[in-house]
Amino acid sequence: MRRALHVEWTKLRTVRGTGWLLLAVVVLTVGLSVLADAADGGTARDSAKVALTGVQVGQAVVAVLAVLAMGGEYASGMIKVTLTALPRRVTVLVAKAAVVGGLVLVAAAAAVFACAAAGGLSLTSGPVLRATAGSVLYLVLVGLLSLGVATTVRDTAAAIGIVLGLLYVFPIVASVVGDPDWYRHLQQIGPMTAGLAIQVTAGVDTLPIAPWAGLGVLAAWAAAALGAGGLALHLRDA
Structure with a gap:
């Protein structure tokens, strides 16, 4: 496992686009949150959720x-070289998930806590701390979900389309559904709508799903995607 982690870290570290994408996570997340906070002007009932708005773009x-x-x-075609050097395919996926998750964790923590500082949030408040820390975990889980989908479908464009569809289509469909029960169910099973319940600090009792349970739904999506990816990696030729 140590060798696999070193290999995956070296590959991601030496790809020029990795650093720029991590920087973009921070800049876009903080930038949109600052704009949302300025537009709100402190009138929102849930200031924490407003201050963390940028997570939806990040x-x-x-x-x-x-x-x-x-x-x-x-x-x-680098995957063939990787699997030749590291024949244990599931180990390769676990190592890649650990490295990707670690990099996203660092960028997400920098972005989210910068948003909290810019929004004047007090981390001594339990609900606010849950919203900020949960937002970091949310972004990490989105990364793992995306990695699992990419491993399963093997096509970059298709994987990006699937992941963005999973994240953004559920809330769009829910917004046009007239039946309140269907609306609630869509909110409960959508990876984005359920996962972002972790940001809510006001009116928690009215949510379709509890904050930590919602993050658990996203974790289940990520685990299912990684499981499917691991199975595909194990069964199919590179």
Whole structure:
């Protein structure tokens, strides 16, 4: 495992686009959050959720980064070299998930806590701390979900489309559904709508799903994607 981690770290570290994408996660997340906070002017009932608005855009960059980590290898043929050097395929996926997750964790923490500082949030408040820390975990889980999808489908463009569809289509469909029960169910099962419940600090009792349970839904999506990816990696030729 140590060798696999070193290999995956070396590959991602030496790809020029990795650093730019991580920087984009921070800049876009903080930038949109600052704009949302300025537009709100302190009138929102849930100031924490407003201050963390940028996560909804930053997640798209995280998805691209994670998809490229695996999709780029299939596109270039590097995956054949990787699996020749490291025959244990599931170990390769676990190592890649650890490295991608670690990089996203660092960028997400920098972005989210910068958003909290810019929004004047007090991390001594339990709900606010849950919203900020949960937002970091949310972005990490989006990265793992994206990596799993990319491993399963092997095509960068298709994987990005699938992940962004999973994230953004559920809330769009929910917004046009007239039936309140269907609306609630779509909010509960959508990886983005359920996962972002972790940011809510006001009116938690009215949410379709509890904050930590919602993050658990996203974790289940990520685990399923990684499981499918691991199975595909194990069964199919490179």
